[in-house]
Amino acid sequence: MIPAGFEYHRPGDIASAIGILQEHGDEARVIAGGHSLIPMMKLRMAEMGHLVDLQAIEELKGIEIGADTVSLGAMVTQHELITHDGLATAIPLIREAALQVADPQVRYVGTVGGNVANGDPGNDMPGLMQCLNATFELSGPDGRRSVAAREFYEAAYFTARDDEEILTRISIPVPGAGVGQAYEKQKRKIGDYATAAAAVMVGNGQASVAMTNLADTPVWSESASNALADGDVSGCVAAMLDAIDPVADNRGPVEFKKHVAAVMLRRAIERAQSRAD
Amino acid sequence: MNDQTLTPEERAANLKGMGSSRKRVEDVRFTQGKGNYVDDIKLDGMLFGAFVRSPYAHARVVSVNKEAALAIPGVVAVLTAEDLAPLGLHWMPTLAGDKQMVLADGKVLFQGQEVAYVVAENRYIAADAAELVEVDYEELPVLTDPFEALKSDVVLREDLAGQTDGAHGPRKHHNHIFTWEQGDKDATEAVLGEADVVAEEMVYYHRTHPCPLETCGCVASMDKVTGKLTLYGTFQAPHAIRTVVSLISGLAEHNIRVISPDIGGGFGNKVGAYAGYVCSVVASIVTGQPVKWVENRMENLMSTAFARDYWMQGKIAATKDGKITGLWCHTTADHGGFDACADPTKFPAGFMNICTGSYDIPTAYLAVDGVYTNKAPGGVAYRCSFRVTEAAYFIERMIEVLAIKLNMDAAELRRINFIKADQFPYQSALGWEYDSGDYHTAWDKALKAVGYEGLRAEQAQRIEDFRAGKTRKLLGIGLTHFTEIVGAGPVKNCDILGLGMFDSCEIRIHPTGSAIARLGTISQGQGHATTFAQIIASEIGLPADDITLEEGDTDTAPYGLGTYGSRSTPVAGAATAMAARKIRAKAQMIAAYLLEVHDNDVEWDVDRFAVKGAPERFKTMKEIAFAAYNQAIPGLEPGLEAVSYYDPPNMTYPFGAYICVMEIDVDTGEWDVRQFYALDDCGTRINPMIIEGQVHGGVTEALAIAMGQEIAYDEMGNVKTATLMDFFLPTAWETPNYTTDHTVTPSPHHPIGAKGVGESPNVGGVPAFSNAVHDAFRPFGLVQSHMPHDHWRIWKIANGLGMHG
Incomplete structure (x- = not known):
């Protein structure tokens, strides 16, 4: 469990970090909390000559709660998501989901930016951000641009982010009053990725549903969301089952995962509905 | 004063x-x-060893090219079987009377097998160099199923060609290792033929791994001036290691000092002799410098000493009133590529013949066939005496299966078949003399403590509610009464490689x-x-x-x-x-x-x-x-x-009564242990707090094994569970609360009457958890389902019984 050698960089601002990425091309990668990247490096499934640590960049930190929008710095840890009172009031779904990510030790170090940017279909935050209709801010040599979370994921570990870009902030519209939210996750044990997980918002005639680890990207389904907005729970579940594409692994065969996906979604819907006004 | x-x-x-x-x-x-653990030991000039391991489960090793690895500054040597052969150390004897390759000699037989050993100035250089050793493999057909292996034309152990007699008698097939028979076959078959009722079932105890927190490792230090070898290591048997090292290396035993420092858990994983020890010793002798080798987690799970992997076909005969008259068992034992089981020499299936359990069964027969497959060798006693956990799981499942066949309460079926207190010392049909016991007292105490009648009433109500659509959760009551056989053992019966077990x-x-x-x-x-x-x-x-x-x-x-x-x-x-x-x-x-x-x-x-x-x-x-x-x-x-x-005159026979109450969600397969009661009788109790700690630890390992932990292979022989993401090691979160209790029935032959307790909770815990799962589904028609009972397998039971609409 020893990674291959690499150069370690610790830039103090975003521009310097991008500079390092430009200089070394695909030999370089940024590291946030490292909980996905470091195990891959130790397994020698990921090897890079240059590791760019984002810990020292203040611009990437902080949670801002606006009237209509919440802004999360990419380096905000899962632990901060859980302990931030304003965030828990504005969008309780984030805290509820973060509490189901890994374990406390991982959450002290693991970041929301790393979780969404890595493109691992097992991560909880991508599906959550799609449900919340978040927007990711990317900074690169050509400046800043925004990509909707629902447009960001292309395949497992492939995203709309270019190699020389860094995901810097996440903007999330604050759901209107009366919107019920719930995150339901089945896992084998603490620290595990989801066997199936569902993020649901419903209320005021609107709805949004997304699921995690049931395809090579997170799955947000417009038709499932529309069905739920119309109060058609069965239609919502059916549409979502159409959208997901799980594969068999140690968590179980496809048939089981589809069944559990439906159960998680129904439970999340029920809980979200009970929280809607 | x-x-x-x-x-x-x-x-x-x-x-x-x-x-x-x-x-x-x-x-x-x-x-x-x-x-002070092995990896804390730092000696002047210490070098580090790392293995190149096979990615294939069965392949010929066509060539090994060391050049690129040797070119890295700081690499001292790269050893292959060719280098060890002149010393006669490219193979080593196993504890089971077989031999095992230290480094791949022409072929590999399991994924993760040691192919080359890199020695370098530090562990980082060693890891980099191991990546650069080029091995050319030619893949061969893979056998992961012992039943198929016994029929296959594929020869796994070509080194044994023509050898029809193994260490434990005749071999029936080129992939067969031994047959071991105990008891009276003819009499048992006669009883089965005449019985009112016979229940038959295949009970599989899946392959798992002891997975101690500290992996295996050693530091070998040859002092060329004094001629003395000091070997620090994670050894559960340091003296036996010294003797074995002397026998296989030719070094005089007085010139070998073996030191086991603090050890971070063993559970059987650290009993055997591993390639890492041999290679480190050789490397230290060759270089004259100390050499450290410490496995990483994946290496530990993939290559050193698995446990279980027993397919136990059982038949149990009884009168219509439930008095057991006979027990028959045929076990197919998957030993992997080499027979490296850690058992006393005369017991190639360990003490599996304790499989009549706590019951007065007059006639019994046991046969065990050991089989080679393309899996890692081992077969250690993972927190149990030799194969006792397999035996206890087998009989405690067979009792449940018989209870279903008889339509009887499983607690009552046990009670009417227990060996009675006045029958001790008790001669079992499979050859043991149980020293002491009072099973009825323990059983009644346990049933009373959990409120057994009330639990059954609650379960009946739950079944009614489930059928009425009011709940999707089932309630399972898992019963176990186990008898262990520990304390090997009398030297007249028990030795390992000829070393008497005093x-x-x-x-x-x-x-x-x-x-x-x-x-x-x-x-x-x-x-x-x-x-x-x-x-x-x-x-x-x-x-x-x-x-x-x-x-x-x-x-x-x-x-x-x-x-x-x-x-x-x-x-x-x-x-x-x-x-x-x-x-x-x-x-x-x-x-x-x-x-x-x-x-x-x-x-x-x-x-x-x-x-x-x-x-x-x-x-x-x-x-x-x-x-x-x-x-x-x-x-x-x-x-x-x-x-x-x-030299003990007999083994000791600790026993216990465990009861698990489990909630099961039929839609997700999720489970929750609501109550776990463990009554242990380990004879005289030396330190009650330590006993309680042992029981908590052992039941937690039992929970892991029964509910998710496994070493699983795909059909190519790839290990699917080689990290702790997939290999279930419970944290505090998954660990339920336990209630411990005891009775005291001293061993009559032990000077202080003590029997040993560290492994009882694993032996009793596994069937208690598994029986709880089975019991929950019994009213809906389940008879037998294989462990581990992880979410999807529990879901599959429910799905197979038509419970998902």
Whole structure:
């Protein structure tokens, strides 16, 4: 469990970090909390000559709660998501989901930016951000641009982010009053990725549903969301089952995962509905 | 000294002897991070070894190119089988009488097998160099199923070509290792033929792994000046390792010093001899420098010593009233690429013939066939005595299957078949003499403690509610009454590679009345330094706090066979008591001399000898110790020390009653242990707190095994569970609360009546959890389903029973 050698960089601002990425091309990668990247490096499934640590960049930190929008710095840890009172009031779904990510030790170090940017279909935050209709801010040599979370994921570990870009902030519209939210996750044990997980918002005639680890990207389904907005729970579940594409692994065969996906979604819907006004 | 004012009870309490929940003396260093494990050892000029391992489960090794690896600065050597062959060390003997490749000799037989050993100046360079060793493989057909292996034309062990006799008798097929038969086949088949009822089932106990927190490792240090090899390692049997190293290396045994430092859990994983030890020793001899090798987690899970993997076909016969008349078992044992099972030599399937369990079964037959497959070798006793967990799981499942067939309550079926208290010592149909037991008392206590009748009523209501659509959760009540066989063992029956399985203790009393004791065992977390001092304290009346315990250094400790199979207390614990009694016998003579009376005119009183009828005239053990060294006593040598080598007359037979109450979600397969009650009878209890800790740890490992932990292979022989993401190791979150309880039925042949407890909770826990799952689904038609009962497999049971609409 020893990674291959690499150069370690610790830039103090975003521009310097991008500079390092430009200089070394695909030999370089940024590291946030490292909980996905470091195990891959130790397994020698990921090897890079240059590791760019984002810990020292203040611009990437902080949670801002606006009237209509919440802004999360990419380096905000899962632990901060859980302990931030304003965030828990504005969008309780984030805290509820973060509490189901890994374990406390991982959450002290693991970041929301790393979780969404890595493109691992097992991560909880991508599906959550799609449900919340978040927007990711990317900074690169050509400046800043925004990509909707629902447009960001292309395949497992492939995203709309270019190699020389860094995901810097996440903007999330604050759901209107009366919107019920719930995150339901089945896992084998603490620290595990989801066997199936569902993020649901419903209320005021609107709805949004997304699921995690049931395809090579997170799955947000417009038709499932529309069905739920119309109060058609069965239609919502059916549409979502159409959208997901799980594969068999140690968590179980496809048939089981589809069944559990439906159960998680129904439970999340029920809980979200009970929280809607 | 206010000794004279204390009551005998107060003086006894001050000793913190047997029965005291004395705090573990080891924890002072462990809780401060001051333990000294193998990987903490740093020697001048120490080099590091790393393996190149096979990515394939079955392949020919066409060539190994070391050039690129050797070109890296800091790489000292790259060893292959070719380098070891001139020393005769490219193969090594296994504990089971087979042989195993140290480094791949022409082919590999399992994924993760050692192919080359890189030696470098530090572990980072070693890891980089291992990546650069180029191995050219030619893939061969893979056999992962033992039943297929026995039919296949594919020859796994070409080195055994034409060898029709193995270490344990005739081989029936080129992938067959041995057949082991116990009991009376004809009589058992006759009973089965005439029985009112016969229940038949295949009971599979899946492959898993002991997975201690500390992986295996060693530091070999050859001193070329003195010619002495010091080998530090994670050894559960340091003396046996010394002898084996001497036999296979040709080094004289007095020139080998084996040291087991602190060990971070063993559970059987650290009993065997591994390629890493041999390669490190060779590398140190060749380089003249110390060489360290420590496995990483994946290497540990993939290559060193798995456990279980027994397919147990069972038939159980009974009268229509439920009296069991016969038991038949045929086991197909998947041993992997080499037969490296850690069992006493005469027992190639360990003590699997304890599979009649706690029941008075007059006629029984057991046959075990060992089979080679393309999986890792091992077959160790993972927190159990040799194959006892498999035996207990088998019989406790067969009892449940029979209860279904008879439409009887499984608690009652057990009760009417238990061996009765007055039948002990009990001769089992498969050849054991159970030393003592009182199963009915334990069983009734357990059922009462959990409110068994009430639980069944609640379960009946739950079933009704489920059928009425009011709930999607089932309630399972998992019952187990297990009997272990531990404390191997009598040398007449039990040896490993010809080494008799006695054990030993040497005690030296210091002049000021403190002491040091050394044993042939080695603690891996069991708390020997705490508990063995308690035995001595009670036997000779010196405070446990004044007694140092040392184990694990073969230059200082007396010879013994080590710690596994719950043998430390039954064997070394007995040796400790016997050595202490030798000291007390000499102390008696000294006391009589000092008190100016005849030897027989003094009597033992907690911590002193007193003149019979005149308790105010006494000499404390502390006073006696000083006199032993400093006063000329006619007819006695100076000093106060003793050694005992104890060959037990029999095994000990701990038993227990475990009950698990489990909630199961039929839609997700999720489970929740609502209650777990563990009653253990380990005979005399030395330290109740440590017993409770052992039970908590063992039941937690049992939970892991029953509910998710496995070493799984795909059809290509790839290990699917080689990281702790997929290999289930419970955290505090998954661990339920346990209620512990006990009865005390001392062993009649053990000097202090103790039986051993460390492994009981694993032996009893696995069937308790598994039976709870089965019991939940019994009303819906489930008879048998294989472990591990992870979410998807539980879901599959429900799905198969039509419970998902």
